[in-house]
Amino acid sequence: MAQNGKTVIIKVKRQASPDSNPYWEEFSLPWKPGMNVISAMMDIAANPVTREGKPSRPITYDSNCLEEVCGSCAMRINGRARMACSALIDNLNQPVTLEPLSKFPVIRDLAVDRSVLFENLKRAKAWVPIDGTYDLGPGPRQTPRQQEQAYPLSRCISCCCCMEVCPQFNDKTNFVGAATIAQVRLFNTHPTGAALKEDRLHALMGDGGIQECGYAQNCVEACPKDIPLTDAISEVSGQVMKQAIKDIFTR
Amino acid sequence: MANPKIVVVGGGLAGLSATIKIAEGGGNVDLFSVVPVKRSHSVCAQGGINAAKNLKGEGDSTWQHFDDTIYGGDFLANQPPVKDMCEAAPAIIDLLDRMGVPFNRTPEGLLDFRRFGGTLYHRTAFAGATTGQQLLYALDEQVRRYESEGRVNKFETWEFLSAVLDAQGVCRGICALDLRSMEVRTFPADAVIIATGGIGAIFGKSTNSVVCTGSAQSALYQQGAYYANGEFIQVHPTSIPGDDKLRLMSESARGEGGRVWVPKTAGDKRDPKSIPESERWYFLEEWYPKYGNLVPRDVATRAIHKVVYEHGLGIDGQPMVYLDLTHIDRATLDRKLEGILEIYEKFVGDDPRDTPMKIFPGMHYTMGGLWVDFKQSTSIPGIFACGECEYSYHGANRLGANSLVSCIYGGFVSGPQAVSYAKNQTKSDTSVNGAFDSERKRQQEINARLMSSEGSENPFRIWRELGEIMTKDVTVIRYNAALAKTDEKIVELLERYQHINLSDKEMWANTSFVFTRQLYNMLQLARVIAQGAALRNESRGAHYKPEFPERDDANFLKTTKAYFAPDADEPRFEFEPVDTSLIKPRPRKY
Ligand SMILES: Cc1cc2nc3c(=O)[nH]c(=O)nc-3n(C[C@H](O)[C@H](O)[C@H](O)COP(=O)(O)OP(=O)(O)OC[C@H]3O[C@@H](n4cnc5c(N)ncnc54)[C@H](O)[C@@H]3O)c2cc1C
Ligand code: SF4
Ligand code: SF4
Ligand code: FES
Numbered sequence: 001m002a003q004n005g006k007t008v009i010i011k012v013k014r015q016a017s018p019d020s021n022p023y024w025e026e027f028s029l030p031w032k033p034g035m036n037v038i039s040a041m042m043d044i045a046a047n048p049v050t051r052e053g054k055p056s057r058p059i060t061y062d063s064n065c066l067e068e069v070c071g072s073c074a075m076r077i078n079g080r081a082r083m084a085c086s087a088l089i090d091n092l093n094q095p096v097t098l099e100p101l102s103k104f105p106v107i108r109d110l111a112v113d114r115s116v117l118f119e120n121l122k123r124a125k126a127w128v129p130i131d132g133t134y135d136l137g138p139g140p141r142q143t144p145r146q147q148e149q150a151y152p153l154s155r156c157i158s159c160c161c162c163m164e165v166c167p168q169f170n171d172k173t174n175f176v177g178a179a180t181i182a183q184v185r186l187f188n189t190h191p192t193g194a195a196l197k198e199d200r201l202h203a204l205m206g207d208g209g210i211q212e213c214g215y216a217q218n219c220v221e222a223c224p225k226d227i228p229l230t231d232a233i234s235e236v237s238g239q240v241m242k243q244a245i246k247d248i249f250t251r
Numbered sequence: 252m253a254n255p256k257i258v259v260v261g262g263g264l265a266g267l268s269a270t271i272k273i274a275e276g277g278g279n280v281d282l283f284s285v286v287p288v289k290r291s292h293s294v295c296a297q298g299g300i301n302a303a304k305n306l307k308g309e310g311d312s313t314w315q316h317f318d319d320t321i322y323g324g325d326f327l328a329n330q331p332p333v334k335d336m337c338e339a340a341p342a343i344i345d346l347l348d349r350m351g352v353p354f355n356r357t358p359e360g361l362l363d364f365r366r367f368g369g370t371l372y373h374r375t376a377f378a379g380a381t382t383g384q385q386l387l388y389a390l391d392e393q394v395r396r397y398e399s400e401g402r403v404n405k406f407e408t409w410e411f412l413s414a415v416l417d418a419q420g421v422c423r424g425i426c427a428l429d430l431r432s433m434e435v436r437t438f439p440a441d442a443v444i445i446a447t448g449g450i451g452a453i454f455g456k457s458t459n460s461v462v463c464t465g466s467a468q469s470a471l472y473q474q475g476a477y478y479a480n481g482e483f484i485q486v487h488p489t490s491i492p493g494d495d496k497l498r499l500m501s502e503s504a505r506g507e508g509g510r511v512w513v514p515k516t517a518g519d520k521r522d523p524k525s526i527p528e529s530e531r532w533y534f535l536e537e538w539y540p541k542y543g544n545l546v547p548r549d550v551a552t553r554a555i556h557k558v559v560y561e562h563g564l565g566i567d568g569q570p571m572v573y574l575d576l577t578h579i580d581r582a583t584l585d586r587k588l589e590g591i592l593e594i595y596e597k598f599v600g601d602d603p604r605d606t607p608m609k610i611f612p613g614m615h616y617t618m619g620g621l622w623v624d625f626k627q628s629t630s631i632p633g634i635f636a637c638g639e640c641e642y643s644y645h646g647a648n649r650l651g652a653n654s655l656v657s658c659i660y661g662g663f664v665s666g667p668q669a670v671s672y673a674k675n676q677t678k679s680d681t682s683v684n685g686a687f688d689s690e691r692k693r694q695q696e697i698n699a700r701l702m703s704s705e706g707s708e709n710p711f712r713i714w715r716e717l718g719e720i721m722t723k724d725v726t727v728i729r730y731n732a733a734l735a736k737t738d739e740k741i742v743e744l745l746e747r748y749q750h751i752n753l754s755d756k757e758m759w760a761n762t763s764f765v766f767t768r769q770l771y772n773m774l775q776l777a778r779v780i781a782q783g784a785a786l787r788n789e790s791r792g793a794h795y796k797p798e799f800p801e802r803d804d805a806n807f808l809k810t811t812k813a814y815f816a817p818d819a820d821e822p823r824f825e826f827e828p829v830d831t832s833l834i835k836p837r838p839r840k841y
Binding site (some may be wrong): 016035038039047055060067074083090094108110118122126129132133135137141142144150154157158192193234 | 271272273286287289290291292294301344345346347349351353354355356357358359360361362378379381384385388389392395396398399405424431460461462493494495496498594597598599600663709711712715726754755757759760761763
């Protein structure tokens, strides 16, 4: 139902497959109250016809929660890396341009492959090494202050916006990116997680390690969850430096 | 069999819990999920997780938790497994704590607990406003650890299509679709665990995530598994209607004094703030002078529904009513409700401190699901189920914060059960190979038919129509005549489905093709829900029929079991007595 005859123009950078050429398509949609980028793409799917009246196809994109907590729907919206589900059409300049994240391989249209972050989390041993799932009583006591420090880091949704905007995150440096470093901080701070602290710091040394960060702070501005990334990077840098010195004397 | 291979389908709280237990016990897991498991719907849970830890000196006990759960579920749940779950819950919280979940703490450094609906005790542990996310991440991290040890093999962005059953009807593996290459492949397994979550998409818009379609459950039902208590659907009274989904608005908004109203005149187009008091209808306050806006969830839900659909007084003719906080001063609102008001601001774009919020009840949770026995085994040998996709813990109505614990507990039971089942299996003979080939071919044929289907129907429009009628007639208030019409409508949609024309015929990351496949399963399962509701001529928990307003234990203290009749292409129903051996049923009156 078109309201007030208003329309929304969406311009999408499309790509049929990883190795085919990208092209642009424009769609004109009836405006509805409360529209966001995902709901606009749902409307396109229900009537996939371009602005010029040419039959097209529904747009491929990732989404799940639609409330900015699953991390699926990161893309470039009007040139900015952000989550599509919380991008309200009314707050965006038109035409609204949608592009896939530029630093991750395109799968199709706006869907990209971000498995590199999950691989990095594996390398960084981002977990608490518990003995087992049998009943061993409660975990270590922690003060509310410790919880308040851990909680914001633990809200990272693995969207990869911080990596998309980072000047150092590219094929030349192999830099791990801010998200993984923040998780290293989280697990190094946990009383039991700290058991693997040295392993994690070693994973952040050398090629692509934490020293690649140029402190440009783009990451912290792009993060939709306000993760204290620059704090985490400077804290972990300090830990890595101390570890490097320790390594020299214990080898 | 020394190291059984178990396929786990679904990586929400339930699937990850099962996976961890199997890997820990020495088994190998192939873990399938439509989305990377860390992006599963479980991340949406905000409120918390229940366990009677009794850390507040209130004398809470696991028995009390058990009693609240059974009573809240209007006595429809079989009691022994619920009792076991409540007894296991405190140790589950301890384990999550050890895994590093940043639960809120007391000054002394112990876990903090809050109060939730349906109980008088502080029994709900929570991690900020994102408990589900925090729990899922803790389990995801443990699974990643097993993955790096080679015990777990993830198949993310693979969709379960069906089970591979041998000539005796025993499950020998699964058939799945690679959501990128669109390849159909079969995977042998010694046992299979289904943990595919909720079914919100059958109702079009819900508080659930996009991938909660119930497609896997429906596929198994069509392969012969029983589906139980499908008619029990929980509707949350206050969700934020969106064009794409319904986002939850916490009960605390009413707790802090929020008032629910509609303009007295239908279609009143005025700005709500300019509508004088005398022209507003505070219907909850009028109908329930004692509790006012804080009547229990199901009562509030029914009242709002009635005002919109029977009185035709939804705001601007739309299914929405006002939830008004504007009479409360900003400072108080910021202090008490900031987190949830931000959600409204972020997704609606209006400031609820200045403008009344527009809310409406939203489909939230399915109590029904795959039928399982007391050890999480479905009616198909070799297939287990846990989490929201199975029916066993919540009876006719789920208590807040009880789902997360049932998911984890169900996973912890089904994992070891699947392993011991697998160890007792004789090695399947070669005749089984034929079953894999024929199941793969069956699925490939379905794909080919869909790709070549010529017609004029758009799947997304069929889906919208399904959602509209299911929401209107099969959620809050149910009339037998409307239920019969709904079923007819679904049959019509199934017929129109045969004339679908896919605009996208590429065999690469074709999301509308995948959705269209799921849509068929949604339509089939929708009939189970609608017909199950039609058959249950009573009111119990979330199921309410004005024509039969009382609970009727003599006739309906029974589990509804639906099974698929392939020849008729529709559901058939049986009823099974409920095990009420531990707590005698009593009237449910809050
Ligand atoms: C907004 C909201 C708030 C909530 N808050 C609370 C709360 O505070 N406390 C509480 O106890 N409960 C709460 N609930 C309920 C609770 O979140 C869910 O019931 C629970 O998370 C379900 O977990 P699950 O593991 O069963 O399924 P999910 O987390 O939904 O996971 C399902 C998994 O199955 C996969 N999958 C699905 N279909 C297929 C297929 N065909 N092939 C392969 N993989 C598939 C998915 O990819 C996913 O990995 C809330 C629910 C909502 C909607
Ligand atoms: S501070 Fe700059 S260089 Fe370092 S991670 Fe952030 S964006 Fe990249
Ligand atoms: S740190 Fe922020 S931007 Fe980076 S992945 Fe996590 S949530 Fe996204
Ligand atoms: S869909 Fe989950 S973050 Fe946008």
